Amino acid sequence: MGFIMDGLEAEAYDRTYSDRHLIGRIIRYFRPKLPVMIFVAVMVVLSSLLDTAFPILIAQTLDTLQTSRTVQTVVLLAAAIFVAGVLSWLCNFFRQWYTARAVGDVVLNLRNDAFKGVLARDMSFYDEFPSGKIVSRVTSDTEEFATVVTLTLNLLSQFLLFFLIVAVLFYRSLHLALLTFVIAPVIVLLALGFRRIARNVTRRSQRSLARVNANVQEVVSGITVAKNFRQEQNMYNEFKQVNEQSYQVNVRSGFVYNGIFPLLVMVANLGTTIVVYFGGLGVLDHSVSAGVWFLFVQSINLFWFPLTSIASFWSQFQLGLSASERVFALLDADPRVKQIDSQPVGRLAGExxxxxxxxxxxxxxxxxxxxxxxxxxxxxxxxxxxxxxxxxxxxxxxxxxxxxxxxxxxxxxxxxxxx
Ligand SMILES: Nc1ncnc2c1ncn2[C@@H]1O[C@H](COP(=O)(O)OP(=O)(O)OP(=O)(O)O)[C@@H](O)[C@H]1O
Ligand SMILES: [Mg+2]
The missing domain is CATH 3.40.50.300 (P-loop containing nucleotide triphosphate hydrolases)
Known part of the structure; x- marks a missing residue:
């Protein structure tokens, strides 16, 4: 297995920033976008509220229909669902629209900064580090950075939904809500454990990609020399090895990421089973109304979704974080040539x-x-x-x-x- 990871160690100028530092820095990039972000946040809250309203409305109507079986109740429900749907769509539309603009602007700035960083690095920096790897920091890594933000917003909205739903569930039936929560620690533990593994796997896959880029870039920029010396076959062999490595790394990260999601879904299904069973018993002995039972079964998916999606989002999120880490490392690389002062210079004689x-x-x-x-x-x-x-x-x-x-x-x- 050793050969798979060969050469995927960090570059000498790579720093390992803490997540907190990275996120703090990403937020700093977003500070000029604060009004837009606040607007987006409001839209997120509104759409979460509206999304929570769906199962509650239906559950309420189900219970109302037990006592007053009128067409009016059904019409009212349909109208309410329609209005909530339209409003929710509007909120989402504005949220996505403004997020896309803000993220685009930030990527623009970050990429400019990264390029400025490239120009600012000393000559000696380029003796040591292959230009191809630096290219991928400016191009693809800045792009990945954007995903962090989009995903964070998605996750935030889901968490909001989660807390709203939890509040409603506890309010409607303490007994069933507690049962629902039996599975929660398992899910949280799984997600946290996964978090640790994901970061490493992700870093490695990015480095292997950077290696492929660097290899291609070097061959292309030195193609005249390579052809003069008839080195095509050697270069091909070298590339094949690097590419094979990238493949191995990606397959492994695929296993890690794709393995966790089904596992979480399975555990979540166990939660649904528990609620269906005990809720059903509750309906039979009239301790729970049919509406509440429906509310639980319906919202349990909304409820698990944020938890399971942290795990699946986590991969993307980690990709974005380590990409931004790579960009910031490029920006922060210590200058080797250090001036100790910057006094004005008059006309020099030239000794x-x-x-x-x-x-x-x-x-x-x-x-x-x-x-x-x-x-x-x-x-x-x-x-x-x-x-x-x-x-x-x-x-x-x-x-x-x-x-x-x-x-x-x-x-x-x-x-x-x-x-
Ligand atoms: N960018 C570099 N990175 C690492 N080592 C270097 C670099 N440039 C030069 N060297 C090494 O430093 C030593 C001095 O190199 P330098 O280019 O100053 O020699 P020179 O006297 O100019 O040689 P020439 O007559 O071939 O031009 C050499 O051993 C060379 O291999
Ligand atoms: Mg010389």
Missing amino acids: VEFKDLFFSYNDRQTVLRDFTLTIKAGETIALVGHTGAGKSSLGKLIARFYEFQGGQLLIDGRDIRTF
């Missing part, structure tokens, strides 16, 4: 002085060790040395493309890190 300088691109090899050289202003010098001696590196240091690790680099006698 360059390397003083006991230490420099390496990575920990495998030191390029400059205790290097000292003074180039006077206006002086022309020739750097001579075998290939790889470090001639070009001197220029890169003066351009501040890379950070040196020790000693000083002075321009006109001033530390280059203070400009």
Whole structure:
């Protein structure tokens, strides 16, 4: 199994943010959209209220029909159901419409920021990290981010519905409501356990996708070299391996995600069975009215749905969270080249002085060790040395493309890190 996970470790600049941090940051992106979000929230509440009204209305009518068997009652019910349906549709329409706009705007901003992050990273960043993986952070990961928000709103509305229903159920029959709740801990435990596994699986599948992207991107950008050296077969073999890995990872995550949902549905069905049985007994001995029994059987699906859907939404939600994590990590990657000050610069004469300088691109090899050289202003010098001696590196240091690790680099006698 080892080979499946090879190379799917986090990139060095990946941070592991807590869910709280991630969500806090996502919310910050939404802050400018606050009025729209409040409107959406109101629509969510209204549509939840209307959705709860359906089973209650029908249950009420069922009980009323026991005593007054009139056409009028039925007409009234039909009219009420119709009106509630239309209103609920309107609320949902506005909710989806405004959510889509707000989410679109936020993705626009996030993607701009991610791209700005790409430009802001140091040269050394790109020595280390394949550009393909970075591309997928800017394109697909920002997209995934949007799903977090849409799903969270859906989940919120479902939870609201859940609490409304629970309140109604307890009000109508304490005895049956308690029975309904027998299953709840099992569902909650299952969902929580799943939550832990899901995050890991999700991260791995995203990384394997990024690996596929990186591979394709590298081959395409270096295709002339590859063809000159007749490397097509090798590249194909390499891609096949990466692609196979992505397949394995996805199959595994598919098993995890698709396994949990049926399990939850089964447990929920057990809950329905209990309510049908005990509610039925209650109707027989007249401790529960037919209307209330109907209300329970009808609303138990509404009731379980939020709980079971956390589990199924969780996968999507986790995908979105880890995608946003990847985008934020790209934004937050520490700059290697650090200025200690930013003083204004006058006209420079151009004296360059390397003083006991230490420099390496990575920990495998030191390029400059205790290097000292003074180039006077206006002086022309020739750097001579075998290939790889470090001639070009001197220029890169003066351009501040890379950070040196020790000693000083002075321009006109001033530390280059203070400009
Ligand atoms: N981006 C990089 N990442 C890691 N190592 C690097 C990088 N660029 C150069 N090196 C290494 O640093 C050393 C110095 O490289 P540099 O390019 O400064 O040599 P050079 O003297 O300019 O060589 P040449 O005469 O071939 O141009 C070499 O061993 C090289 O392999
Ligand atoms: Mg060179």
